[in-house]
Amino acid sequence: DAGVTQSPTHLIKTRGQHVTLRCSPISGHKSVSWYQQVLGQGPQFIFQYYEKEERGRGNFPDRFSARQFPNYSSELNVNALLLGDSALYLCASSFVLQAGGQGANVLTFGAGSRLTVL
């Protein structure tokens, strides 16, 4: 069974450009989350989608946007790239919406898309 797949694996952009990152969740998973991992830091939450609706958003500027498609795959878009956007972008999927509390559903992460902004 395929895990969470992300594309592209690596990409280089210049400041001011736009980037689109793609994620395919595990079959049957309806929730997709996006995290940003800057070098040397832990992942930071960007977005969560469930059943094609945004269900959560972290502390990121409006340059960051995302969507989820009817087949539950997802795209993360970043406009007007800055040097500080250089990071590993991780997608994670789960069967249900992460409601918090005990017995939390486990997130399964993809290998990530490494973005370098020059």
Add this chain to the structure above:
Amino acid sequence: GNSVTQMEGPVTLSEEAFLTINCTYTATGYPSLFWYVQYPGEGLQLLLKATKADDKGSNKGFEATYRKETTSFHLEKGSVQVSDSAVYFCALHGGSQGNLIFGKGTKLSVKP
């Protein structure tokens, strides 16, 4: 707000040494706690989890016990191997958006 604090790395050990990576958390309520591992060039893999106080998560020889009284979830392994070299992240499930909150990670290097 909720947060996770991990011991600073890097940690360098010889093969078969005992490993402890400290993790403490600040949270309202009783969030689920996790350890994730990231091997070089890869994404995150769930190592173990605990969902309530006094639970012990275990996997591949690693263990961690959810300690409510000390708000800790320290990772331990009795005998590390070179293949355990990776970055280890402690995380809690309790962000305001129902998201995971991660520590900064601890890099472990195991020498033969």
